Amino acid sequence: MIRVLLFGQLTDICGAEQVETELFQDTDTLIENLKEQYPALQTATFTIAVNNKQIQGKHPLQDHDVVALLPPFSGG
Amino acid sequence: MPDSIDYMERYACQVRLKEFGADGQQRLQQSKVLVIGAGGLGCPALLYLAAAGIGTIGIVDDDVVQLSNLHRQVLYTHEDVGKSKAETAAQKLKQQNPGVTVIAHKLRITNKEALSIISNYDLVMDGSDNFATRFMINDACVLLNKPLVFGAVAQTEGQVGIFNHSNEGEPANYRDLFPHLLPDDAAASCREQGILGVVPGVIGLMMATEAIKLISGKGKTLSNKILSYNCFTNQFYQFEISSKESTKQFTPQTAEAFLQTDYLQQSANREWTEIDGEQVNEILSHPKSILVDVRSEHELPVIQHIQCIRIPVESLASQQELLQQASEIIVVCAAGVRSRIGAGTLYKLFGNSKQIYSLKGGIQQWKENLNIFS
Numbered sequence: 001m002i003r004v005l006l007f008g009q010l011t012d013i014c015g016a017e018q019v020e021t022e023l024f025q026d027t028d029t030l031i032e033n034l035k036e037q038y039p040a041l042q043t044a045t046f047t048i049a050v051n052n053k054q055i056q057g058k059h060p061l062q063d064h065d066v067v068a069l070l071p072p073f074s075g076g
Numbered sequence: 077m078p079d080s081i082d083y084m085e086r087y088a089c090q091v092r093l094k095e096f097g098a099d100g101q102q103r104l105q106q107s108k109v110l111v112i113g114a115g116g117l118g119c120p121a122l123l124y125l126a127a128a129g130i131g132t133i134g135i136v137d138d139d140v141v142q143l144s145n146l147h148r149q150v151l152y153t154h155e156d157v158g159k160s161k162a163e164t165a166a167q168k169l170k171q172q173n174p175g176v177t178v179i180a181h182k183l184r185i186t187n188k189e190a191l192s193i194i195s196n197y198d199l200v201m202d203g204s205d206n207f208a209t210r211f212m213i214n215d216a217c218v219l220l221n222k223p224l225v226f227g228a229v230a231q232t233e234g235q236v237g238i239f240n241h242s243n244e245g246e247p248a249n250y251r252d253l254f255p256h257l258l259p260d261d262a263a264a265s266c267r268e269q270g271i272l273g274v275v276p277g278v279i280g281l282m283m284a285t286e287a288i289k290l291i292s293g294k295g296k297t298l299s300n301k302i303l304s305y306n307c308f309t310n311q312f313y314q315f316e317i318s319s320k321e322s323t324k325q326f327t328p329q330t331a332e333a334f335l336q337t338d339y340l341q342q343s344a345n346r347e348w349t350e351i352d353g354e355q356v357n358e359i360l361s362h363p364k365s366i367l368v369d370v371r372s373e374h375e376l377p378v379i380q381h382i383q384c385i386r387i388p389v390e391s392l393a394s395q396q397e398l399l400q401q402a403s404e405i406i407v408v409c410a411a412g413v414r415s416r417i418g419a420g421t422l423y424k425l426f427g428n429s430k431q432i433y434s435l436k437g438g439i440q441q442w443k444e445n446l447n448i449f450s
Contacts, residue, residue: 073228
């Protein structure tokens with residue numbers, strides 16, 4: 001099981017502040033799956049953190065990992 | 077230098093704090109902090125930086141106070157509507173703490189003046205409201221090796237962190253989070269999507285807190301970290317960021333390369349054109365051309381003596397039928413920020429079926445040349 005935390009506009013897209021998914025082998029397949037489920041994610045910009053660390057590129061996932069999808073904010 | 081008795085009494089409680097002490101206070105007194113944007117984030121940050129005894133505070137803002145700012149921009153009163161934010165904020169800070177040197181930079185900061193202004197300060201706080209400025213400030217701070225306290229808000233959430241500073245490992249910056257300059261519509265602005273006034277209040281205060289800790293060398297800072305806060309769910313989420321070899325190529329490596337970077341154009345969707353005031357009349361002389369004012373309903377001055385339709389930027393999609401007949405659309409707003417967002421929205425709606433323009437610098441620039449306002 002993977003817990004996905006959502007921030008900003010992504011909570012509107014997914015209709016929740018967090019969702020739980022089955023275990024995927026890496027972040028790429030997780031995101032691909034989320035984009036199929038929530039098509040508006042395809043055009044959204046966000047950075048990804050796994051277990052409170054920002055990741056770059058494809059990152060392997062383990063059961064009970066917490067993945068956060070964080071969009072940029074511009075307001076001041 | 078402030079009167080020494082006043083000085084000791086004013087900061088007595090802060091100095092008495094054993095984790096902070098007289099040396100922490102002295103470092104604040106000797107420091108120079110530049111706050112870019114005296115808006116929702118800048119106001120609370122500025123107020124507490126001045127109260128804490130930062131020696132020199134610079135304030136950059138070219139905007140004037142609007143009534144719709146007052147629910148979150150707490151340095152200003154009802155009587156300040158229409159006045160310069162940088163000058164009004166400077167005046168309020170001097171009243172709060174006469175021992176602080178306050179410098180008002182009444183301008184919209186661009187890469188032309190960023191390096192010379194920022195180089196006079198020890199630390200920069202980004203309270204700006206658009207991606208072009210945020211990336212430009214980030215790149216300038218990377219070039220000048222200045223720590224940058226970052227804060228940004230949207231609706232009920234905010235983010236705060238420190239770039240270009242690290243106690244261990246290489247310092248990360250905004251481009252390690254988002255390598256490429258983001259288009260304006262990648263995030264919702266306060267004006268479009270709304271903002272609860274307390275959110276920039278909380279985040280602005282956290283920015284001031286991070287600056288005070290960083291300057292005094294006390295406590296743990298959010299260096300190479302981002303903290304995200306949601307006021308409706310009471311959730312805090314913190315994550316680490318790290319410097320990446322792959323993103324370094326996107327930051328200008330020299331002052332020359334920085335000056336040549338067109339931040340405004342890069343943050344815009346390229347499928348529409350930014351025009352100057354002189355081109356407006358020429359385009360409007362064409363049949364089926366229309367001027368669209370995307371400011372809110374009650375914003376002044378009202379455009380007169382020229383045919384114009386007002387559709388607030390957030391209503392462009394729902395009122396698009398009003399523009400169906402046009403083949404050329406010029407979008408205008410107060411300062412040229414919302415018009416770029418509006419032009420991007422219209423491009424998404426109409427694609428290449430219409431020519432879309434955004435007036436550079438907005439009405440503020442344009443009215444210098446034309447007598448079209450009431």
